[in-house]
Amino acid sequence: MIKKIKGYSLDEKIGIGAHGGIVYKATSLAKQEQVAVRELPANLCTNVGFVSELISRCQRARYFDHRHIVNTRELIEENRQYYIVLDYFDGKNLDRAFGAKKIIETELAVKIAMQTAGALSYLHSKQFYHGDIRPHNLMIDDTGAIKISEVEMPNIYGIRGLDVTVMGTGVYCAPDLVSGKYDAASDIYALGVTLYRLATGTVSPFGVKPKLPSAINPEIPPELERIIMQAMAPAASGRFASAWEMMRQLGSIIGEENCCAGTRPMPQPYFSPQRDNRQIPALPASPSSLWQSFKRKLTGKNKGE
Numbered sequence: 153m154i155k156k157i158k159g160y161s162l163d164e165k166i167g168i169g170a171h172g173g174i175v176y177k178a179t180s181l182a183k184q185e186q187v188a189v190r191e192l193p194a195n196l197c198t199n200v201g202f203v204s205e206l207i208s209r210c211q212r213a214r215y216f217d218h219r220h221i222v223n224t225r226e227l228i229e230e231n232r233q234y235y236i237v238l239d240y241f242d243g244k245n246l247d248r249a250f251g252a253k254k255i256i257e258t259e260l261a262v263k264i265a266m267q268t269a270g271a272l273s274y275l276h277s278k279q280f281y282h283g284d285i286r287p288h289n290l291m292i293d294d295t296g297a298i299k300i301s302e303v304e305m306p307n308i309y310g311i312r313g314l315d316v317t318v319m320g321t322g323v324y325c326a327p328d329l330v331s332g333k334y335d336a337a338s339d340i341y342a343l344g345v346t347l348y349r350l351a352t353g354t355v356s357p358f359g360v361k362p363k364l365p366s367a368i369n370p371e372i373p374p375e376l377e378r379i380i381m382q383a384m385a386p387a388a389s390g391r392f393a394s395a396w397e398m399m400r401q402l403g404s405i406i407g408e409e410n411c412c413a414g415t416r417p418m419p420q421p422y423f424s425p426q427r428d429n430r431q432i433p434a435l436p437a438s439p440s441s442l443w444q445s446f447k448r449k450l451t452g453k454n455k456g457e
Contacts, residue, residue, distance in 0.1 A: 156181075157230050160237065162189055167245075170288045170302050171196060177240065187225065190236040197234050205306035210236065212280060213304040220271035222291065224304045241299050246287035246350070254353030255369055258376060260296065261350040262402050267298035268343055269399035275303070276336040276395055283307030283334045285342035286324040287349060307334050322358045328388055337388035340395055344383025351380065375405050 154162045154176065162176040169175055172193040180187055196202050206227070213224040225237040243249075246264070250256060256264070268290060275282060282289075284302055291299045326341035328334075348362065349355045352369050356362040365372045365380055379401055385391045392398040 157189070157235055158228050160187065160189060160228075160235075162191075169305075170284065170286075171305060178237075180237075186240045188222075188238040188240045190238065192234045192236070194233075197232060202306055203234070206234070206304070209306055210304045212278075216275070216278070216280075216303070218271055218274045220267045220297075220299055221274070221303055222299045222301045227304075236304060238301075241291055241293065241301075243291040243293035243297070243299065245301070246290045246292060246346075249292050250287075250350075256350040258351070258371065258373060259406055261347060262376065262406050263296060264290065264292065264298055264350060265343060265347045266399050266402045266408070268300060268346070269395045269402065271298075271300045272336070272339050272343065272395035273399065276339070281335050282339050282342075284324075285339055286346055290346070323355045325358065326388070327386055335388075336395065337391050340383050340391050340398060341385075341388075343395070343398070344380055344391075348380050348384065351376065373405060376402075379405075 154165070156162070159181050160178045161181060162178045164177040165174055166177045166188070167175040169190050169192075173196070174191045176189045176191065178187050178189040179185070192206075196206075210224055210227040214226060217223055222241055223239045225239065228235040228237065268285065272282065272285070282300065282303060284305065284307060285300070289300060289302045291301055324342045324345045326334075326338040328338055345355055348365060351372050352365050354368060362384065365377045366374070379398065383391055383398060392401075
């Protein structure tokens, strides 16, 4: 055991989060079950705008339950440090899994993109947008199952005091995302760039028109190339109308139009009745008690002072 926080023992370091900070394999002391805990870096824990958005997103994300999402359990604050408790998933992000392999086989690339699009369809149906889809935030296990991570994390664009150049997200950002607006169309764009990366082994610098995928990898089927380029259309109106539609068209390439994971049918949108029959709260109109506590600690003012 490395250390303890409220209700959990942090047992082993297993990675680094996309926004920095350490990810631990941990144990719930109450349930004696394995979880993952993401410790946020200090520069994010002291940024008022970031923490406010983090609390809002975590309050909603903990109600989500989807087989292709790393589900959020709770947000913990301890000694001005924030920890996010997540379901444990025994896999690697795509950067680690395929780092040494430049180009992924077409069928595997398509199945990765289909699973991701299915999860995005679920989030978008709840008016919730990821904002940072890229290989680092897609986890894969030995069976080929994909889970989107960092769902609860705020998008860093437009938050004062954060240097977005160090986050490594630029090439996956839609032009409309940089202006401060992110929505379903910007998630679809990022998935298109991710699929381009899997199929060609490269991405174009931000703002540079990409080459056709077949110019880099002649083995890419024309239909896959069309889907990639449509997803990456500079204007949001030129992209797919929905992540579900993108998933359906990807499935037609491998004959699995109605399968999110490539093995099981998924209704539109897939949900788990165990958690999704509860009403998902809207973003809070007023700061939560956790946010009020954070503000008092940040300013040094306690109740009654």
